[in-house]
Amino acid sequence: MSSLIALFAGIVFGLGLIVSQMTNPSKIIGFLTVGKHWDPSLVFVMISAIFVSYFAFAYAKRRRASFFNLDFEIPKRTEIDKQLIIGSALFGIGWGIVGYCPAPAITALFFGNPQTLLFVGAMLIGMYLFRVINK
Amino acid sequence: MIIEALIGGVLIGIAVSFLLLFNGKVLGVSGIISDLINKPIHNNYWRLFFVIGLLISPFIYNLYKPMPVPTTTTNNLMIIVGGLLVGLGSRYASGCTSGHGVCGIARLSIRSMIATITFISFGALTVFLMQRVFV
Numbered sequence: 001m002s003s004l005i006a007l008f009a010g011i012v013f014g015l016g017l018i019v020s021q022m023t024n025p026s027k028i029i030g031f032l033t034v035g036k037h038w039d040p041s042l043v044f045v046m047i048s049a050i051f052v053s054y055f056a057f058a059y060a061k062r063r064r065a066s067f068f069n070l071d072f073e074i075p076k077r078t079e080i081d082k083q084l085i086i087g088s089a090l091f092g093i094g095w096g097i098v099g100y101c102p103a104p105a106i107t108a109l110f111f112g113n114p115q116t117l118l119f120v121g122a123m124l125i126g127m128y129l130f131r132v133i134n135k
Numbered sequence: 136m137i138i139e140a141l142i143g144g145v146l147i148g149i150a151v152s153f154l155l156l157f158n159g160k161v162l163g164v165s166g167i168i169s170d171l172i173n174k175p176i177h178n179n180y181w182r183l184f185f186v187i188g189l190l191i192s193p194f195i196y197n198l199y200k201p202m203p204v205p206t207t208t209t210n211n212l213m214i215i216v217g218g219l220l221v222g223l224g225s226r227y228a229s230g231c232t233s234g235h236g237v238c239g240i241a242r243l244s245i246r247s248m249i250a251t252i253t254f255i256s257f258g259a260l261t262v263f264l265m266q267r268v269f270v
Contacts, residue, residue: 012150020147025205033266053238066158084228084246084249092224092257
């Protein structure tokens with residue numbers, strides 16, 4: 001059953017990205033462009049996504065376990081360390097260069113665009129490198 | 136444009152809420168993908184199903200209307216550099232746009248807010264430099 005929920009969540013998440021055009025790198029580059037050509041779309045996506053999610057997290061806090069009686073695995077870390085800042089900065093630079101973050105890149109694979117495939121391949125290597133470096 | 140962005144965000148929020156309230160999991164796409172490639176498939180099925188959901192969402196959207204074609208704006212070398220940085224950076228930061236930007240902010244985590252501000256700032260700086268300096 002939890003696999004079915006995950007499948008559903010993946011589909012709905014993907015549809016959300018497509019409807020709001022977050023799967024299109026030029027929309028992301030538009031959001032990251034400071035000045036009169038700024039495209040605020042991502043702000044509205046985040047506002048409504050955070051608004052809905054806020055109630056889910058607030059409700060989860062009052063429960064002992066999920067509807068399927070599984071433990072909540074919610075991050076407990078609060079420290080603001082070098083790893084968080086450097087990692088986010090590197091992520092931001094990569095995001096700014098291409099306009100893809102992980103989920104939209106996976107969803108956009110649908111088009112079979114070679115550059116999207118190249119990006120996803122490089123991203124997976126980046127994630128693998130992290131494991132190798134931090135062994 | 137704003138309406139589509141708001142609807143997209145609500146769909147993303149619904150996906151986050153289902154994964155959290157049924158399965159007890161936080162919807163962080165970079166974590167889901169890296170665990171999928173780095174950990175044994177045992178106990179990993181929900182991640183696989185989530186990614187399958189992302190991959191099939193364009194097919195479902197296309198039943199309703201053609202999905203806008205993503206356009207990348209940079210060369211292959213920069214795509215590889217961007218992909219590596221997104222993969223590596225999101226792991227160092229323990230999260231990306233979904234895990235920190237949506238889920239983290241929705242549960243009012245200061246750590247995630249700092250991460251989000253950092254990657255948006257570096258993303259904007261990168262776009263600025265790419266448009267003004269390198270071109």
